[in-house]
Amino acid sequence: MNTTSLGLLLLCTLLLSGCPSSTKHLEGNTWVPQGFAAYKAAKKQAAISPEGIVYNIRHEKNEPFAGLLFWKKAMKKRLLDTGYIFVAESDIQSKKQKGYLLELAAPVGKQDFTWLIALYVVNNKLHIVEASGEEKIFKQHRQAIVDAAQKVGDIL
Amino acid sequence: MIKPHNVFLLLTLMLCLSTPAFASLPSMAMNSSFTLKVDDKEAVMDRLVLKAEAVGGYFLVLSDQKLILNIPQPQADRFIQFAIAQxxxxxxxxxxxxxxxxxxxxESMLKSKQTMLKKYMTVLKESDAAHAVSVEQALGKLVYQIEGLKGDIKLMRHRLDFARISFHFRFRDRTTPSANQASSFxxxxxxxxxxxxxxxx
Known part of the structure; x- marks a missing residue:
């Protein structure tokens, strides 16, 4: 390899490393819903749509240790008791994991917001995918969010 | 075997269909009903009535929980979009x-009865006193039928011109969810x- 080629290679490497991290994030992460951009947040996998629909994945300890059936009942009861409006629920099945999908509504200021939660229980961890935004805009992204939440089950 | 009367009716129908007055009429009478959950029922009702009047419509029923509007058919879709956004x-x-x-x-029945009425009037003029009573009785019956048909036609044309849209209202609870007690988890x-x-x- 001559010095010119080596120089070009170094230049390319430098240019590539200088690319915006969000693009790298989107391309490399299947958890980001289609049409969303990865959002930099501490210790979180977060994404946001151009209209402000938010998407977030977080992890909790499975304490007390229990299965999906237990946690889906506990979560639904807790959130409905708190005052969130029930919209829909269903199972969510990725290639590897079975999860639970809960859709709620709540007023936020003068607007109505949808809050979609997907829950996976894997050994001693709870994996919670949440997405929310104004209900009419949310509807436009709902399928992409559910698809992404489904893929999360595969990468756990 | 097709009777001559049916042929006449069919020809009248075809003639009616080809006239511009019928061509411009919508063919369907539209009825829509919505249950809306709203924050401020009175404000929404006022907005809907004002909008209805602005597009040439009017309200039929305006009660505590219910609003029924007649909206010109060509404006109905746009009005519904406005209403459901409330x-x-x-x-x-x-x-x-x-x-x-x-x-x-x-319409064709009315035309044939009106033609018959003219004939009866001619007969009445030419009839003697003995027959006049029975012709007058037949005339009275015919006029009654014609008025009934005119009323039906007016109503049906109105149903084609205006879409009837009903709204029922529910109050939307806008209390922000809040936990009174901590969960064990x-x-x-x-x-x-x-x-x-x-x-x-």
Whole structure:
């Protein structure tokens, strides 16, 4: 390899490393819903749509240790008791994991917001995918969010 | 075997269909009903009535929980879009009746009865006193039928011109969810929509 080629290679490497991290994030992460951009947040996998629909994945300890059936009942009861409006629920099945999908509504200021939660229980961890935004805009992204939440089950 | 009377009716129908007055009429009578969950029922009702009047419509019923409007058919779709943006739609039903054919039949019946009326009038003029009473009785019956048909036609044309849209209202509870008691499961205490939204601010 001559010095010119080596120089070009170094230049390319430098240019590539200088690319915006969000693009790298989107391309490399299947958890980001289609049409969303990865959002930099501490210790979180977060994404946001151009209209402000938010998407977030977080992890909790499975304490007390229990299965999906237990946690889906506990979560639904807790959130409905708190005052969130029930919209829909269903199972969510990725290639590897079975999860639970809960859709709620709540007023936020003068607007109505949808809050979609997907829950996976894997050994001693709870994996919670949440997405929310104004209900009419949310509807436009709902399928992409559910698809992404489904893929999360595969990468756990 | 087709009777001459039926042939006449059919020809009248075809003639009616080809006339510009019928061509411009919508063929369906539209009825829609919505249940809307709204924050301020009175304000929404006022807005809907004002909008209805602005597009050439009017209200039929305006009560505590219910509003029925007649909206010109060409404006109906746009009006519905405006109305459903005022709240959350809980239920929605829409149906349409094809009354165009019925209207044409009534129109042709009216024409034939009006022709018959003219003939009866001629007969009445020429009849002697003995027959005049029975002709007058037949005339009275015919006039009654003609007035009935005119009323039906007017009603049917109105049903074609105006879509009837009904609204039922429910109050939308806008209380922000809040936990009065802590959950026994710590992670569920952290499950709050404001927490999620604030993490993006």
């Amino acid at each position: 709240g959350r739609v809980l239920t929605q039903t829409q149906n349409s009746d094809d009354i165009h054919t019925q209207l044409m039949v009534k 710590p992670w569920l205490n952290r499950m709050k929509l404001p927490n999620l939204l604030e993490s993006f601010q």
